[in-house]
Amino acid sequence: MGEHQKKTTSRSRKVVGIGVVSTLGLTALLAGCGGGSNGTATNGSGGSGSNNGVVQLTLWHAMGGATGQALDQIINDFNASQNKIKVTPVYEGQYDDEFNKWKATQGKGGGPNIMQVYDIGTKFMIDSGEIVPMQNFIDQSHYDTSQLEPNILGYYSVNGKLYSMPFNSSMPVLYYNKEDFQKAGITTPPKTYDEVLADAKKLTIKDSSGKVTQYGIGIATYGWFFEQMIATQGADYVNNNNGRTGTATQAIFNGPAGLTTLNWWKSLYDAGVDLNLGSTTSLTQNAFLAGKVAMFIDSSGIYANMVNGAKGKFDVGVSELPRPAGATGGTIIGGGSFWIPKDQSTADQQAAWQFIQFASSPAEQAKWAEATGYFPITKAAYNEPSYQAYLKKYPEFQNAIDELHGVKLTYATQGGLIGVFSQARQTVQDMIQSVLLNKQTPQQALDSAASQVTQDIKNYNLTVQ
């Protein structure tokens, strides 16, 4: 660095002393200039086209990890089963990201031929007018829907019309570490809010200095859980029967059911038995696998991932989503479904429909369910020998299936329909955090979140009309 102190450097030396650095820089420069001329025309993976009479379809999805691989498997099976259509999956990140990307490309080309959308995107998709209702294809080809699970169809049917084909369907369940339960002397998993609190206290372990080394429970502050928890109490999220009998205009989740849930959640947190890792569920899954939490709530769809992750460490138990004692509602059958965008030729649409039928077939659904923990959307899958063998091997999972079949279809368990659900979920997540962190009382937080969501619904309804 001595050079720095020299106030004058002869200019000629500067010119000569360019050295490695600028060579490197100039190489990059030249390479870049070369790239500049032809770099702009790169084509995206979206869109479709046919090659030698083969219809090329793009499928956007939000399934990562083992779940993504299982989806790839279905697509490979489909591509191998015939030679007229080739489906290419594109992983577009988590549900929110994938959905937002679709919103951004709407009507501009470059979108997919088959689009997986999470449950709460349903209303937006219908309102967008950018899709062909699944019912049209079902009616045209006289597709038999009687084998499909009615509890799953319930979510995606609006005014008696099925708009999209359910694909990955799951419900929230309570996962627990069987070893920890044994050590704490708990024999049956908790079913009610009070039992969860009592058991979580037993399962929380502190070291000699009072630091918690294992939390009784971890609940991600994910809005989906809140939606589910009020549904188990029979409460609707929005008015007009959860938006099922008319367009919803107001959020009503701030009733007694919401209050009971938040009070309970806060009691867990205040008792120091709940590990709050924010709304990203994978962080809590991680903590479970690392032995930091003994119980956690998450989708049944990650069952396979949990069992694999815990292999050699502990056994994973599954139980139904806890609820207040005496609550008689049920959970909402969430997950995702396949949509067919309008913005493509009829031939492509038909090809997409071919794939969707294939993916809904009992054999593929059984494979899918085994590989992931999602429910088969068709009852016939339960007759597949491989799935029967799977349930024998993992009897725990029967609890989740019983939960699915036990649900009575009501407006509450059909789930709310609003066009701004992803925003609402975000608002609810902030609401939960602000209760846990003592920024607002549960009722205050509920009321302000509800009025925020109501405002968003109003704005949305204005732009749709």
Added chain:
Amino acid sequence: MGATEITARTGPIPNNRRRTIFEFLQSMPFILPALILFAVFFFYPIVKVVYLSLFLTNSQGVAKHFVGLAQYVELFQSPDFVQSLLVTLEFVLMTVIPGIILALVLALLLERSIRGIGIFQTIIFSPISMSVAAVSTIGLMAFNPSVSLLNFILQRLFGLPNINWLNHTFSSLVAIALVTVWMNIGFSTIVLLGALHNVPTELYDSGRVDGTNYLQRLRYITIPSISPSLFFIAVVSMIGSFQTFGQVNILTQGGPAGATNVVVYSIYRNAFFNFQYGLASAQAVILFLIVLVLTLLQFLVLERRVSYS
């Protein structure tokens, strides 16, 4: 290229008007590429963002419904936006001041050409080459109490509890600030070190004669001499802090309960998640005005106290 021949100037002197036009035309090929790009990607958007802020837009960003200043009123009445502004200001203070002090200390440590200094320099400059995505991803792990090595070290060295960084109001902002300060440290240190090397040695020599100690020399000679660079760093890192996005998007998504919902993140959410481009544009205009005013203030207040040699 005949028009741009330098020799043209040596010819018979054209009348003033013609010469002005000629000179102007001559300079355009040099100026236009940058000018056009600035016009399209800086000046037009500024006008457009103001325009959009006066409208309700649909999800495609088409201005649908003129609402005048209603969205500004709405914003200033919204506790969320006010919180977002306060969080941003708090964040700027938390990053700019510690950032400058740290960079100054590091630059002073690196100032002497002692053995091995090159290695230390490379290490301390290295954050300049790391991306916000990479650093925040590391933070995701370092701030997670169930796997954090950072917490483990803090526990061992200072007896701190196992902090759940990203899920408490204050610590989440601290976490974002730590990432930000770390990312800026390379650049700031480079600039300050350069300034230190440019302080004329005679100043120190005369100071030494007077029998002053290190801290006094620092106070009365070094800092005044490098004050233009300190000022430069203050302005640059303030603007940078106002623009913080990646850290928030990767680490907290504005949470918990809005504790890290800085203005830029809130703009992003409103525009590209909630598709309320109009409202987001109003926020962007407010952000622009704040940055502008604060920068001008810094120029007015700080620059007076800065000595240029």
Added chain:
Amino acid sequence: MRESRLGLFFRYVFLVVASLVVLFPILYSLLISLETSNNVATYPPQLWPHPFHFGSYVEAIQTAPLGRFLLNSFVMSAIIVCGQVVTSLLAAYAFVYLRFRGRNVLFYVFLATMMIPGEVTMIPNYMTVSSLGWLNTFAGLSVPFLANAFGIFLLRQYLMQLPYELFEAARIDGASQWRFLWSIVLPLARPIISTLVVYVFLQSWNQYLWPLLTTNQTNMQTAQIGLSMLQNQDSLAWNLTMAGVVIISIPTLLLLFFAQKQLVKGLTAGAIKG
């Protein structure tokens, strides 16, 4: 000025501590990337991986097309570097060597763009790029950044230091502006251009918000955005994620390692005179 032995000792101690603190995140990611997935999710965490496990790198490359992401980042950065060098050099040349009406006003107008944070203009810019059909293209990723006031300013300051006699000599020789720029100014300005190249390359490579907005297809995503593909997995595999972090950071770390002096010189010169 000599330092006492004790002073020197403390200087080294502080330097070592500071280096460790600054290096911590980088070392952290490196160590975690070498863990096995089983060892990584333990608390208290393991400090030193045993055994060293390189499988995460292989797995990371299989999980996400990191090679493609790196290539995209490189092409995008190279276009931006190229564009900025050209536009900056031309504009700086005009500001230094050409006399024309409105020159000073124009210079301040250019400088004023430095006061406009990209986040303020991103919504209209996004709309512009999207309406041009430039989403998911290198054009969309790079064109908005092809001109930057910082580069113009940096080069202008440098060119002003060059002796004006060179210009006059060229004039007498009858060289055109373009020839003078090409054969005299460009070679002389090479050191500062190298600085600009390195600086702009680092900046472009590390961009996050704009590529996040304008790319939604895997094959057009840059390394910074593609990285999230490794974290978005249903179960977080930290070793995999950290392997990704290391992979996308290596190019810029190497660049800094080789180009440090150039970068430091240029930046300090620009900042001090600024």
